[in-house]
Amino acid sequence: MSLLEAVPNFSEGRRSEVIGRLTAAADVPGVRLLDVHSDPDHNRTVLTLAGEAEPLSDALFHTIAVAVAEIDLRHHNGVHPRIGAADVVPFVPVLDTPMGDAVAAAHALANRVASELRLPVYLYDAAARRPEYIRLENIRRGGFETLRDAIATRPPDLGPAQVHPSAGAVVIGARQPLIAYNIYLDTDDLAVGRAIARRVRASSGGLPAVKALALLIPRRGQVQISMNLTNFHETSIPTVFEVVREEAAARGTRIVASEFVGLVPLDALLNVVNAALAGDLTLQSVLDLRLLDGG
């Protein structure tokens, strides 16, 4: 079994009948819809799907086709940057699936979308074929309105050399699972939180593959360091925790709690177990997986 997750993002977060048509198009045997998240401010919907590569790619193709038919970017507004009706479609390897399977699925879907839907397709992250397209923000900078005029300077990997008049273009790729992780501090001093976030986040020279910002959570009267770990193989959860703990101590405060938002890969949790216990536990030793996996 080679199970993949896909997290397609569509530029529609308000018209419920269109959102309903997108989820209906994903209803393919062998594919499970784990989550639907629509944001009216972003005017954007994110589906979380899981399945083996073939049925999952079928489901994604159908949803992209619905997005092309139903969403017109010429009349779309929202605060989130986007270049397509179906904007970005990442495959994520889960369980013991290798990244190569996610990349292969991304390339196959990209070919089909380019040829059958006549959309310009960009390949990003682990599926990128050009180094400048590894980072999504390089492809999406300026959004649909910029790309429409400047596509010659940012040529797609596949498909036509012109943006689709109403549906724009699409970014397809493969990436590591993302972990949304928040740490609460025993302080309401946002300046302390901001200083710690700066020390942690990759973009200011902190930990690789970590995005971080500080927020004051009024309900708790505490500062939260809100993080995305974009590659837990590169920077693990226990490393992040330890660095925040040290930086907090250096500023006279301490961690009071931490929490994950959404689902966490077990592999990332085993890093925590092994750091805490000086252990070397692997997925093969986890009873629940062995029972469920048929292995």
Place this chain on the structure above:
Amino acid sequence: MSLLEAVPNFSEGRRSEVIGRLTAAADVPGVRLLDVHSDPDHNRTVLTLAGEAEPLSDALFHTIAVAVAEIDLRHHNGVHPRIGAADVVPFVPVLDTPMGDAVAAAHALANRVASELRLPVYLYDAAARRPEYIRLENIRRGGFETLRDAIATRPPDLGPAQVHPSAGAVVIGARQPLIAYNIYLDTDDLAVGRAIARRVRASSGGLPAVKALALLIPRRGQVQISMNLTNFHETSIPTVFEVVREEAAARGTRIVASEFVGLVPLDALLNVVNAALAGDLTLQSVLDLRLLDGG
């Protein structure tokens, strides 16, 4: 889905054709044989099976019937205490199955074994109906040879009031999963290890539901604290680790590594994660389970 594990122990660890018949009898649709462990010194075989209550109980009934037909305790010897050809048959709740389901399965199997195989049946641990039978050692003390003469003083819960002439009696029950956990210390001083094991084990006033002994591991030149955690809800892995860490520090040594023998329930590992991260993660947040569980 209400998944159970069963770990039946049979008094045969040498004759491979009998062991083969036992495993063949467990081959019931819906039941998976996860492990077979035969020990010639103990003259004993332990199967690990998993399935839903009905097929699992069917498989256990068939294996017990094979044991009754094939094993004669009058000609059996081995270093491990035993009162039956099929000696002890524990059901273990796994994943999110409640203990009550394991107890109900134990009671149903006990009734069938008592009436159809005419064996005296004792109910133990969470399935016990008499407080003096909660602990397995109270039922099994002195083995088959003692029970044969003294069964009137140790009456079975179900079935005939006499031991079966060749197959003895059987103990059926329900218990928490057992975790086999070893901690290595940065010392080769076995006296230090023994002192720590005494502080940790329940029987000398240490931690509830923990068995512990100290061993010198020549290959590593290190002392190992070898433990069984018989109820990780009562004493968790991080509690055990912390107590060993403190006791080691008090004696001038430290933990260098730790390891699990066999499979570990994920719930017990989440205790470690939550202790390390000041977290409150539950099984529902673990991606891999959600993907495999169909949930």
